[in-house]
Amino acid sequence: MTKTIIDKVWEKHTVMQEENKPGLLYIDLHLLHEVTSPQAFAGLREKNRKVRRPDLCFATMDHNIPTKNRFVIDDSIALKQIQTLEENCKEYGIHLEGLESDQQGIVHVIGPELGLTLPGKTIVCGDSHTSTHGAFGALAFGIGTSEVEHVLATQTLWQQKPKQLKVNIEGKRGFGVTAKDIILALIAQYGTNVGAGHVIEFTGETVRSFTMEERMTLCNMSIEAGAKAGLVAPDEKTYEYIKGRKYAPQGEQFEEKVNEWKALRSDADAKYDKVIEINAAEVEPMVTWGTNPSMGVGISGNVPSYSDEQTQQERESLQKALHYMGLNPGQSLTEVPVQHVFIGSCTNSRLSDLRAAAKVVKGRKVHGGVQAIVVPGSQQVKAKAEQEGLHLVFQEAGFDWRDSGCSMCLGMNPDIVPEGERCASTSNRNFEGRQGKGARTHLVSPEMAAAAAIEGKFTDVRKFQSGFREGEQYARI
Amino acid sequence: MPGFKTFTGTAAVLDRDNVDTDQIIPKQFLKRVERSGFGKYLFFDWRFNRDGSPNPEFELNRPEAEGAEILLAGDNFGCGSSREHAPWALKDYGFKVIVAPDYADIFYNNSLKNGILVIKLPAETINSLKDRVAAGDQRLTVSLNKQEILSGEEVLASFSFDPYWKEMIQNGWDEISITLKYEDEISRFEKQQEAVKQPQL
Numbered sequence: 001m002t003k004t005i006i007d008k009v010w011e012k013h014t015v016m017q018e019e020n021k022p023g024l025l026y027i028d029l030h031l032l033h034e035v036t037s038p039q040a041f042a043g044l045r046e047k048n049r050k051v052r053r054p055d056l057c058f059a060t061m062d063h064n065i066p067t068k069n070r071f072v073i074d075d076s077i078a079l080k081q082i083q084t085l086e087e088n089c090k091e092y093g094i095h096l097e098g099l100e101s102d103q104q105g106i107v108h109v110i111g112p113e114l115g116l117t118l119p120g121k122t123i124v125c126g127d128s129h130t131s132t133h134g135a136f137g138a139l140a141f142g143i144g145t146s147e148v149e150h151v152l153a154t155q156t157l158w159q160q161k162p163k164q165l166k167v168n169i170e171g172k173r174g175f176g177v178t179a180k181d182i183i184l185a186l187i188a189q190y191g192t193n194v195g196a197g198h199v200i201e202f203t204g205e206t207v208r209s210f211t212m213e214e215r216m217t218l219c220n221m222s223i224e225a226g227a228k229a230g231l232v233a234p235d236e237k238t239y240e241y242i243k244g245r246k247y248a249p250q251g252e253q254f255e256e257k258v259n260e261w262k263a264l265r266s267d268a269d270a271k272y273d274k275v276i277e278i279n280a281a282e283v284e285p286m287v288t289w290g291t292n293p294s295m296g297v298g299i300s301g302n303v304p305s306y307s308d309e310q311t312q313q314e315r316e317s318l319q320k321a322l323h324y325m326g327l328n329p330g331q332s333l334t335e336v337p338v339q340h341v342f343i344g345s346c347t348n349s350r351l352s353d354l355r356a357a358a359k360v361v362k363g364r365k366v367h368g369g370v371q372a373i374v375v376p377g378s379q380q381v382k383a384k385a386e387q388e389g390l391h392l393v394f395q396e397a398g399f400d401w402r403d404s405g406c407s408m409c410l411g412m413n414p415d416i417v418p419e420g421e422r423c424a425s426t427s428n429r430n431f432e433g434r435q436g437k438g439a440r441t442h443l444v445s446p447e448m449a450a451a452a453a454i455e456g457k458f459t460d461v462r463k464f465q466s467g468f469r470e471g472e473q474y475a476r477i
Numbered sequence: 478m479p480g481f482k483t484f485t486g487t488a489a490v491l492d493r494d495n496v497d498t499d500q501i502i503p504k505q506f507l508k509r510v511e512r513s514g515f516g517k518y519l520f521f522d523w524r525f526n527r528d529g530s531p532n533p534e535f536e537l538n539r540p541e542a543e544g545a546e547i548l549l550a551g552d553n554f555g556c557g558s559s560r561e562h563a564p565w566a567l568k569d570y571g572f573k574v575i576v577a578p579d580y581a582d583i584f585y586n587n588s589l590k591n592g593i594l595v596i597k598l599p600a601e602t603i604n605s606l607k608d609r610v611a612a613g614d615q616r617l618t619v620s621l622n623k624q625e626i627l628s629g630e631e632v633l634a635s636f637s638f639d640p641y642w643k644e645m646i647q648n649g650w651d652e653i654s655i656t657l658k659y660e661d662e663i664s665r666f667e668k669q670q671e672a673v674k675q676p677q678l
Binding site: 193 | 500
């Protein structure tokens, strides 16, 4: 019988499977952070249970930490959450990259960066964007706190095998079009629950042409398509990225692993529950206009209008979204002024994202009415960007250059968008109140965010890039 | 956790699709390290005005929704983040049963693990339940054993439910204690799988 990569990883990790029951799935790597773990540790303590494999756990703090004066945490409840993680890691012998570490960062940025994320692994974290790690051909998915506790105690999870969705992306993407635009276009076309109950495998020439960091952006937003996880089968780019990283296998062991990883691909005629074809050549730089990630449109398009083809519920949903966002039906997004620009988050805060944004910003100034911040995904990304002088490009233009963390993506720390104000954001969710009560979020690529910062309104980044040589507009590694 | 067999309570309607976990429990309330006490923050931005007074427009603030324990919700309920604070808040507020056409996967799992009966029914069936509720027939009975929703003796809908989770919720079992009975199998698996030995941190 033919198998997909998902079948292969699943089978390799099934500890036991009884008929008509969920299987018991072994977990290779458990990532932890301060927000979704305290109640899990408390649960262990109440029942006097141990952590089964502290050596397969890895913790950092990212969600609620300040990105400016990071050691001064005024919010006493946030501080307690951070201290609780420190105490729990110490008590249970779990490795922690704390605030003082030069390897701290957003958990989904540092996993790959430190070589913890490897092909064929099962990876979980109490965070929905764990799907990011699927870029390496790992089966990586977000879990709740009860499941965090279960993994801590048993290193396993009871899981029904998910259905499988193949998203095949072909075609040469146009000038100025990024992985972010392609995943936003997919969600705009097929909706936020197209992947419900499924794991997505991304295939096709366009995906093969993506760098590892672009694949991470793609897999990161699988969850916004409703999927449990998204993954890309590993290839030479994957092995090249992993080679030499801190916790990755080294030397001969690495070569052995590469041979093993080469088998991690779907058989030619493998069966999927659903297949979607995307033509990357038809995608243009995207902007979301509404209050969920499917409410997006190409920059040359307009906010939707009411039409007779819509059901009453669709009309009401459109009306609610436009009311919240302060937009009019049929309006062009290029007329819409922004007051905030956020370049960061587990979707778009890696070195290549910062390079691409810096290339647009270089030699220009942030528009007078705009507050713009860059929040590197990790302290290592920050250090590397500074070695290249990217911080100077941003600072000279008027951007604030911060320390790493989740920051304005979800506004659990002091980085919040005020009520009624509008943010061009490279993050992943535009839900009501996501970046602050009453805040209006528009999801875009780092390049489009940079262009919005310069013009003070949404604009087609391609006009900034017209002087760039073919291929150079990505400036991506 | 107490087991769930049959339950009768008041139903309320939240007639919106794609209700995300940022709405169910906004992020400013995720900093607490306890599992309890989230009910007062449920749907906070919708439930309360800026001055902290209840927003009378919000569905759950209407007099007929007072004391509701069954929530009739829209499609893709609980989408967004993995925060278990969302089912904790719903449960703490008083909801024991949620009925929706579909749920986001993580929210669905999180709810089951907290003993919340998350029922999937076609939108048309839920619409007919909503009509009953709107007409003042708010007391519904949910039988997990028979997998039925009733009004008095009248069966309004039958639902399917995963047999594994049916048994777990009916008995109020703790999943970890069940898994720990399979420690030998897990240990054997670990020995077989060299791969899981790295990374050693």
